[in-house]
Amino acid sequence: MAALVLALGLAFGFLCVCSLLLRWNELRYRRKGLPPGTMGWPVFGETMEFLKQGPSFMKNQRARYGSLFKSHILGCPTIVSMDPEVNRYVLMNEGKGLVPGYPQSMLDILGRWNIAAVHGSLHRAMRGALMSLIGPPTIREQLLPKIDEFMRSHLSNWGGNTIDIQEKAKEMAFLSSLKLIAGIEAAQTSEAFKAEFYQLARQKITCLLREVIEERRSSPCDHIDMLSSLLQSRFQLTDDQMIDLLITIVYSGYETISTTSMMAVKYLHDHPKVLQELRKEHLEIRRGKSPEEAIDWNDYKSMTFTRAVIYETMRLATIVNGVLRKTTEDMEIKEFLIPKGWKIYVYTRETNYDHFQYPEPFTFNPWRWKDKSMESHHYFMMFGGGSRLCPGKELGLVQMATFLHYFLTRYKWEETGGDEIIQFPRVEAPKGLHIRVWDN
Numbered sequence: 001m002a003a004l005v006l007a008l009g010l011a012f013g014f015l016c017v018c019s020l021l022l023r024w025n026e027l028r029y030r031r032k033g034l035p036p037g038t039m040g041w042p043v044f045g046e047t048m049e050f051l052k053q054g055p056s057f058m059k060n061q062r063a064r065y066g067s068l069f070k071s072h073i074l075g076c077p078t079i080v081s082m083d084p085e086v087n088r089y090v091l092m093n094e095g096k097g098l099v100p101g102y103p104q105s106m107l108d109i110l111g112r113w114n115i116a117a118v119h120g121s122l123h124r125a126m127r128g129a130l131m132s133l134i135g136p137p138t139i140r141e142q143l144l145p146k147i148d149e150f151m152r153s154h155l156s157n158w159g160g161n162t163i164d165i166q167e168k169a170k171e172m173a174f175l176s177s178l179k180l181i182a183g184i185e186a187a188q189t190s191e192a193f194k195a196e197f198y199q200l201a202r203q204k205i206t207c208l209l210r211e212v213i214e215e216r217r218s219s220p221c222d223h224i225d226m227l228s229s230l231l232q233s234r235f236q237l238t239d240d241q242m243i244d245l246l247i248t249i250v251y252s253g254y255e256t257i258s259t260t261s262m263m264a265v266k267y268l269h270d271h272p273k274v275l276q277e278l279r280k281e282h283l284e285i286r287r288g289k290s291p292e293e294a295i296d297w298n299d300y301k302s303m304t305f306t307r308a309v310i311y312e313t314m315r316l317a318t319i320v321n322g323v324l325r326k327t328t329e330d331m332e333i334k335e336f337l338i339p340k341g342w343k344i345y346v347y348t349r350e351t352n353y354d355h356f357q358y359p360e361p362f363t364f365n366p367w368r369w370k371d372k373s374m375e376s377h378h379y380f381m382m383f384g385g386g387s388r389l390c391p392g393k394e395l396g397l398v399q400m401a402t403f404l405h406y407f408l409t410r411y412k413w414e415e416t417g418g419d420e421i422i423q424f425p426r427v428e429a430p431k432g433l434h435i436r437v438w439d440n
């Protein structure tokens, strides 16, 4: 009996302490004008709930507090915005007291000069340098032929095998960017990079890139790749800035491109009509070409259904949940006051499933993108917006379209079955996505 009373007493005491802590944390962040919401536990906030429940946590909070609410997630007091108007305002007004708000862990990998860590005139200069490396004119003249060559070789000899398409898509994204940035193709060098990259070993990647830069300076050969463009660029970046820019290119494209490509293969497998129409588009392009002939810019531009399939994949799978900003001064948004130093999570995921914007939002329907105005719609934020609109958008699309071109024209496939795909915090197949492939 005494033990029972003691246990009940302890449980009661524990509940009292918990509710006091929660109450204390709410009071700590109570400020006039803040949006409604809860702040969770001291230090940890609501991070556990957010990571465990993911999108449901966001939806529940929205149901209780509206599209703009406060929380404490990922170590910071944060305003979560699921309001498309506010999201657009935040993205379009970077200069007015808003800067990127990514965690230190990400900056540690990408470096202090990475484009997401710099603002103002330095950001404009880095962006100018980056666009000259990966903008549409460079893709057309220099990058597309290399991407074509890479995809042909990467997608060879798959027929008759069972492969993990998640792994192949990751290799595709990583190795193609190495080829584009510094012409790295030798298996030995790319394997060295891959090992460090997969372990997020920034220091070693920096050393490897520094060696490549030194070699390039001492070698008399003419190279045509991003590194040589940077070395001759009018933007005159320092070696450290160049290295951070190159690392950012590899990291930014890696997960986005590989995951979208894997999910496109998944959705195409599950939707034979879409697959049929897409294959028709690609066979039509091949019809006028010899097997060894590369695809060119006009071929890419004619891939309108492919573009629609890629957009629909990115929308339905939600490859990017949102972007983070930090306030550098107190600011007013929609009659609320956001204190200096708070994060704003521009959470765009739910916009992808908006019934008005995308009727039957949970159906995979690439035809909805045939209406070209969808891509320039105010609420289309899958590539961000404003002065930080993804500079790799076109390059990413070209890489994925070329990958699909060779995959569909060369092969047929079926899933071996049983592989699980999770959607949050990021889209992945924890044990891989295995497919049996045979020649077309």
Ligand code: HEM
Pocket (backbone or CB within 6 Å): 100, 115, 116, 127, 134, 248, 249, 250, 252, 253, 254, 256, 257, 260, 314, 319, 320, 323, 324, 381, 382, 383, 384, 385, 387, 388, 389, 390, 391, 392, 393, 395, 396
């Ligand atoms: C499916 C492919 C891709 C998706 C969905 C995507 C998405 C995004 C989004 C949402 C942003 C905005 C981030 C923000 O506002 O804080 C962004 C920025 C960025 N992306 Fe992409 N991206 C893709 C491919 C690429 C590729 C291939 C590259 C590089 C080659 C790239 C490089 C960058 C860079 C450097 C930024 C930062 C721009 C800045 O801060 O000015 N992205 N991307």
